Amino acid sequence: MTGRALIDHDRLLEVLGAEGELMADTADGAPPGLTIPSRPTSTLADTIRHVGGVFRMVAARLRGGNGPVRWESTPPPGGALVEFLRGGLHDLVDELAAHPADEVCDTWWTLDRTYGFWRRRMAHEATMHRIDVQSAVGVEVLSVDEGVAADGIDEALTLWFAHRLSVIGVSGSAEFRVAVRSGDRVWLVSSHGDNKAAWRASPADAEKAQATVSGDPMVVYLWLWGRSPFSAVRITGDTDAVAALWALLRLATH
Structure with a gap:
């Protein structure tokens, strides 16, 4: 690989x-x-x-x-x-x-x-x-198999959210740190003004997040790409932080 x-x-x-x-x-x-x-x-x-x-x-x-x-x-x-x-x-x-x-x-x-x-x-x-x-x-x-869906989650976060938003010139004041959990994997997604980042993390790292989005890989994959409603995933913690992530993803993946 x-x-x-x-x-x-x-x-x-x-x-x-x-x-x-x-x-x-x-x-x-x-x-x-x-x-x-x-x-x-x-x-x-x-x-x-x-x-x-x-x-x-x-x-x-x-x-x-x-x-x-x-x-x-x-x-x-x-x-x-x-x-x-x-x-x-x-x-x-x-x-x-x-x-x-x-x-x-x-x-x-x-x-x-x-x-x-x-x-x-x-x-x-x-x-x-x-x-x-x-x-x-x-x-x-x-559906696709779990490995493909997990890779799609990773791509949506690390490429489209963390990179594509800057390429298309999206900036803003939203500040949040959200954990995304699916299968045995965890990602942290951060927004601090114009700085957007996403990375593969450990379960312990996820405890530092304001909110957590979780679900089966196919569910989260579809959610990140806007092919299922906001309520399709499980959300714990600060719903406003997740809503801000969702809104930025819609711009990144439009």
Whole structure:
């Protein structure tokens, strides 16, 4: 295992392929105007265009080193949306599989400048949007295994909360320290003005937090990514601190 992930990067590449195919299979034949429940302003077609475009953008970035010249988010004339998604998926998986996970490449996180970053990032991108598509179509929303969910929790906190907020220029006066517990893992999440941080912690460290969010890995994974309601997790301690964390996560992962 290399980079920042909690699980093997070969497993993450498998997750990307399987989740992307499941998303495509679920969307195939479904009305494109269906609403995404967790994002009422987005439709099924919007989601498929977005994910297909992201897959193509990342593959182009990896091949070219400096990113694509333009964002490709629309199928060519006469092209089907689902095939646009599948084509982007296959292109990306092939590109990632052609390089060891620990090989250096361009990313947007200084703590992980490897192909493993993209295996992880795209695995969770595919998983969350597969969940969106299944929710929109009205079929059973399938869970992922606990290891994948725990890695998604870690990514949401250490990459999106601790790093992405500063990248997009979000600042504020919120101050809190919240513990996130799931399975046998603990994270501490801290906000002090413009300084946002999240790190893997011990159970003893969690005692220093104002509040604790806890739940099964899949529950917490969905909660952090805004795919379940605020009340889906167990909250002890200062609810206002957790609400501040929740609000910042919505900005980070929007």
